[in-house]
Amino acid sequence: MSIRTAESIFDALIARIVAGDMRPGEPLVEQALAEQFGVSRTPVREALHRLEQAGLAERGLRRAFFVRKMKAEDLAELFEAAGEVESVLAALAAHRMSEIERHTLSAILSEGDACGDDPRAYGEINTRFHETIKTGAHNAILAATLDDLNLRTQAWRVANFQENQRRLATSRAEHRSIAEAILARDADEARRRMCSHVASSYIVAADLLARRNL
Template identity: 35%
Template sequence: MSRDGATDAYSLILDAIDRGRYPPGARLVETELAERFGVSRTPIREALGRLETQGVVQHDGRRGLVVASLDHNQLGELYEVRAVVEGLAARLAARHAAPEEKALLRRLVEDSRRLTADPESLRDNNRRFHRQVHLASHNRYLNTMLDGIRRSMALLTMTSLSDPLRGAETVDEHDAIVQAIETRDEDGADAAAQRHISRAYEKRLSVEAER
């Protein structure tokens, strides 16, 4: 099996976890995954091994491999680190982003205004937005760190964007980040990104408390 095949299986499984198809604690069986994604068991096995190394899946006794979960403290630690690195990404984007990258970020914000009543589409837009800010930082080492954080975020089963009010707030927060990037306001971009993550964490805690 080619490395591309293994990479595709990895992406498919991670995306399924990210979308809640396999929530924390769900068993991951090679044969079932192979059938679902239409690939052989070899790339599935390789992908699961890679995800286990990254802490996305774990062994659970006789149940075998399951999707990992985050406890309350881990959730706080994740958002604490995320706020800092997302702020740095926005700061560097304000410093380095090309005009075309700024235009794309602006377009994503404007697109998102029409999606606040569609949580799934807004969620996808949100992922693209943050990914584009990360890329606009033009720092490969920072992006490696952010890739790890994105994998951990996939373990959060419910999106806070299912609340239309939070969806609208998110759009406004993204707009503030882009405005700072457009004007090369590094301090403003950093602060806006950290406020955005802090508000997301606050909403996440509210969602978890209501479950």
């Protein structure tokens, strides 16, 4: 099985679910999806398992998958948890980042400023920005915890930039603010700014969820 194929199917399905193209309760049939994507059922099965882990799919009768209804309170709890963990990592990164990691963070900021209004390009840069901070904190347990939470919030964070063009500008400003605190070795401010940044992402995601569930 191609891992890349499974990831591509996973990405395509979460995009459809978050956009509302696939509604809560809609069945996710392996054979039908395999035919749509022109692949065997194996990568589709792997993608569906990942959707279940991400909280976007669940199983019903006969263990068949279907699109899970995301409740507003579930989304709020997810982003609250992610914000708390990631803000701690930002505070640790302020003290623990190496000079190479600090230069990398600055370079990623510049890439974010230069990529224009392409949501896909900025989304990739956004991921690298957060990954650099997570790695720079040098705490494997917290990093693994964040990885699990990111899997479950990934679709909503990506949708931030695809559904709301204004979010690119505010995200850039928030990234710069977070980086400034980290580079100044101000752990308390880095923590506060990261928590605020994740909260801003949540507000956009919550609005999207509300519109999707109308």
